[in-house]
Amino acid sequence: MQDFLYLRENNIKEIIELMLEAYTNSYSDPYEVLKKNSFGKAHHRLICAVDINPGIKVADLIKKLKITKQSLSRVLQELIKKEIISQSKGDVDGRHRLLHLTEKGKKISEEIFNTQKKRILEAFKESDSDEVLSFKKVLKKIIAE
Amino acid sequence: MQDFLYLRENNIKEIIELMLEAYTNSYSDPYEVLKKNSFGKAHHRLICAVDINPGIKVADLIKKLKITKQSLSRVLQELIKKEIISQSKGDVDGRHRLLHLTEKGKKISEEIFNTQKKRILEAFKESDSDEVLSFKKVLKKIIAE
DNA sequence: TTTAATAGTCAGCTTTATTGACTTATATTA
DNA sequence: TAATATAAGTCAATAAAGCTGACTATTAAA
Numbered sequence: 001m002q003d004f005l006y007l008r009e010n011n012i013k014e015i016i017e018l019m020l021e022a023y024t025n026s027y028s029d030p031y032e033v034l035k036k037n038s039f040g041k042a043h044h045r046l047i048c049a050v051d052i053n054p055g056i057k058v059a060d061l062i063k064k065l066k067i068t069k070q071s072l073s074r075v076l077q078e079l080i081k082k083e084i085i086s087q088s089k090g091d092v093d094g095r096h097r098l099l100h101l102t103e104k105g106k107k108i109s110e111e112i113f114n115t116q117k118k119r120i121l122e123a124f125k126e127s128d129s130d131e132v133l134s135f136k137k138v139l140k141k142i143i144a145e
Numbered sequence: 146m147q148d149f150l151y152l153r154e155n156n157i158k159e160i161i162e163l164m165l166e167a168y169t170n171s172y173s174d175p176y177e178v179l180k181k182n183s184f185g186k187a188h189h190r191l192i193c194a195v196d197i198n199p200g201i202k203v204a205d206l207i208k209k210l211k212i213t214k215q216s217l218s219r220v221l222q223e224l225i226k227k228e229i230i231s232q233s234k235g236d237v238d239g240r241h242r243l244l245h246l247t248e249k250g251k252k253i254s255e256e257i258f259n260t261q262k263k264r265i266l267e268a269f270k271e272s273d274s275d276e277v278l279s280f281k282k283v284l285k286k287i288i289a290e
Numbered sequence: 291t292t293t294a295a296t297a298g299t300c301a302g303c304t305t306t307a308t309t310g311a312c313t314t315a316t317a318t319t320a
Numbered sequence: 321t322a323a324t325a326t327a328a329g330t331c332a333a334t335a336a337a338g339c340t341g342a343c344t345a346t347t348a349a350a
Contacts, residue, residue: 005274006269006274006277007269007270009258011281012258012266012269013196013262014197014281016258016262017193017194017198018284018288019164019171020190020193021209022168022287022288023165024209024210024211025211025287026287028211040336040337041337042336042337048162048165049162052159052161053162057296058296058297064169066169066170066173067338068339069296070298070299070300071337071339073297073298074337075337077298093295093296094296095295095296095346095348096297096347097296113154113158117154117157117161119287120157120160120287121157123286123287124152124157124283126286129149129150131283132151132279132283133151134272134275134277134279135160135283135284136151136159136160136163137272137276138269138276138277139163141268142167142264142265143166144268185306186306186338187306187307202328203327203328203329204326204328212306212308213307213308213309214328215309215329215330216306216307218328218329218330219305235327238316238317239315239317239327240316240317240326240327240328241327242328291350292349293348293349293350294347295347295348295349296345296346297345297347298343299345300343301341301342302340303338303340304337304340305336306336306337307337308333309335310332311330312329312330312331312332313328313331314329314330315326315327315329316327316328317324317326317327318324318325318326319322319324319325320321320322320323
């Protein structure tokens with residue numbers, strides 16, 4: 001019977017710690033850009049999620065970020081006031097509030113993204129394209145419930 | 146000239162958001178176990194880092210978790226008091242404090258790990274072994290400075 | 291038209307992390 | 321050996337991020 005090395009407990013545990021470190025490193029890269037705009041980690045996570053999911057509704061954002069609506073609200077209202085994020089009423093369901101980055105928000109998100117992409121690009125340039133594809137594929141499967 | 150799809154900005158951006166979600170999901174899995182022991186996310190991160198890096202010194206832990214020593218201290222002293230983590234003086238350099246999980250700490254870490262590994266195992270079982278190897282390889286490269 | 295879902299809000303609290311200013315112990319180097 | 325640097329610990333004050341609970345307003349569905 002074959003022993004699947006990659007399914008061994010120690011490998012799984014190592015992967016879990018690698019994910020912690022990869023996230024921690026990647027999301028600390030834009031520290032200066034965020035500070036310049038008086039934003040914290042909570043703003044960063046929110047901007048990132050709205051950027052890649054334009055038109056996302058509040059309920060889905062809460063699920064994605066795994067925070068309460070009260071926690072989200074404080075940060076979201078700040079970003080709306082500063083005209084980084086805009087809201088619109090859902091056309092299918094009028095109770096929904098659909099969130100988008102404003103033009104100003106897109107610029108700041110790009111600035112944040114530029115500091116983060118360096119790290120990823122370096123890693124990808126040292127990898128084969130199929131390795132990168134596998135990376136993304138597995139990442140998506142980890143997210144799926 | 147070839148266009149490397151996987152190096153396109155939108156793909157990199159998507160990867161960055163996938164990492165956010167994968168980390169958020171993976172590290173919210175042990176919510177009940179942590180709550181039972183009156184531990185929070187900070188304790189979780191610390192236990193995980195010491196588990197996979199036995200004998201790590203305080204300075205390296207601070208670098209890995211990207212927090213200040215004052216932030217680390219509060220949580221670390223709690224875990225030392227509760228006999229989850231033990232300290233020993235470094236034999237090479239007597240100023241170092243080397244951190245280990247105690248037997249009690251190993252048990253709790255296993256309990257935490259068991260809730261996290263399910264998600265990873267499911268993802269890995271649906272993947273080929275070379276995809277998992279690529280995943281780990283790229284993850285490590287993202288961490289590297 | 292009653293009920294359910296979505297979003298927003300107010301208040302009070304806990305947890306996590308920060309800055310800045312120190313102390314103690316050990317190691318290095320001049 | 322004496323001066324300096326490094327690693328860790330500590331005290332105090334503050335900020336950032338998150339939570340629970342109790343509500344209101346709006347819109348959709350039964």
